[in-house]
Amino acid sequence: MTYKSKGISRRKFLKSSALTASSIATATTLDSCTSSTSKGPVIDVHMHLENVGNYWEGLIDEIIEQYDYAGIDKGVIFNMWMPSRESNDRTLIGYKKYPDRFIPFGHVRPIDSDWEDEIKRISDSNWKGIKLHQGEMREGGPDLRKTTLDIIEKVAKYKIRIVLIHLNNYEQIDEITREFPEIIWIIPHMGSQKGREDLKLICELVKNRKNMYLDTCNVGDYHLFGEAFQWAGIEKILFGTDGFQCSPLVEKAKVETLKLPTPYRTPRLTDEQLSMVLGGNLAKILGL
Numbered sequence: 001m002t003y004k005s006k007g008i009s010r011r012k013f014l015k016s017s018a019l020t021a022s023s024i025a026t027a028t029t030l031d032s033c034t035s036s037t038s039k040g041p042v043i044d045v046h047m048h049l050e051n052v053g054n055y056w057e058g059l060i061d062e063i064i065e066q067y068d069y070a071g072i073d074k075g076v077i078f079n080m081w082m083p084s085r086e087s088n089d090r091t092l093i094g095y096k097k098y099p100d101r102f103i104p105f106g107h108v109r110p111i112d113s114d115w116e117d118e119i120k121r122i123s124d125s126n127w128k129g130i131k132l133h134q135g136e137m138r139e140g141g142p143d144l145r146k147t148t149l150d151i152i153e154k155v156a157k158y159k160i161r162i163v164l165i166h167l168n169n170y171e172q173i174d175e176i177t178r179e180f181p182e183i184i185w186i187i188p189h190m191g192s193q194k195g196r197e198d199l200k201l202i203c204e205l206v207k208n209r210k211n212m213y214l215d216t217c218n219v220g221d222y223h224l225f226g227e228a229f230q231w232a233g234i235e236k237i238l239f240g241t242d243g244f245q246c247s248p249l250v251e252k253a254k255v256e257t258l259k260l261p262t263p264y265r266t267p268r269l270t271d272e273q274l275s276m277v278l279g280g281n282l283a284k285i286l287g288l
């Protein structure tokens with residue numbers, strides 16, 4: 001079953017994943033309104049189970065509280081800024097606690113001698129993706145490009161399908177997404193570009209590259225989203241929160257506000273377009 005089934009609310013979808021086709025039809029007729037403006041499930045593509053490497057007791061439950069309040073059904077989770085093995089262990093703990101709410105992604109950093117073992121472990125666990133960050137990759141040696149390519153080669157070798165990678169450099173993003181067409185690339189923070197013109201460039205690259213997407217999280221210039229979504233194509237934009245540093249409620253509002261008039265006179269998002277950005281596009285990528 002896919003999220004495309006029209007008229008089924010997010011909550012009903014979650015409850016109905018085990019239902020038969022005929023009972024889905026019943027669920028459709030009995031559909032009731034939910035608090036979210038999205039007609040489909042809302043899925044966050046970017047949730048840290050830490051805040052820049054710090055974590056505390058109860059943090060995982062606090063994220064669920066944030067998700068419930070904001071009307072977010074599920075989230076891609078990972079840990080960073082700590083040793084590779086520890087990060088993946090912690091992600092596994094979160095996933096085991098809330099398997100219906102969390103989708104685990106792995107993580108490695110090149111300074112850990114066991115990083116390739118961890119990539120294999122992520123693959124053996126059937127986790128669909130991995131999170132990488134240039135801040136950690138830089139510590140792997142003087143040549144960021146080479147370090148990144150070394151790791152991506154192993155990611156491709158172990159057939160991990162999705163890479164969520166924080167990179168600022170346009171040329172490098174262009175190169176890896178072209179050189180590894182078998183990988184689905186998600187670039188956070190709308191490509192981390194500074195200013196409207198650079199944002200437009202990265203959006204145009206995304207539009208023309210089949211295996212590339214942008215996530216919306218932790219972007220200060222969210223007033224440019226109306227234009228950016230048009231440049232990249234609605235089907236290439238994935239809602240993300242960058243919790244637990246950023247507020248899921250606020251990050252969702254930055255997207256939902258595009259249902260209202262925008263300063264750059266871009267067309268308002270339709271219900272269907274909003275649902276695509278808030279979860280439909282990601283559901284397709286994840287095969288949910």
Ligand SMILES: [Zn+2]
Binds near residue numbers: 048188
């Ligand atoms: Zn992040």
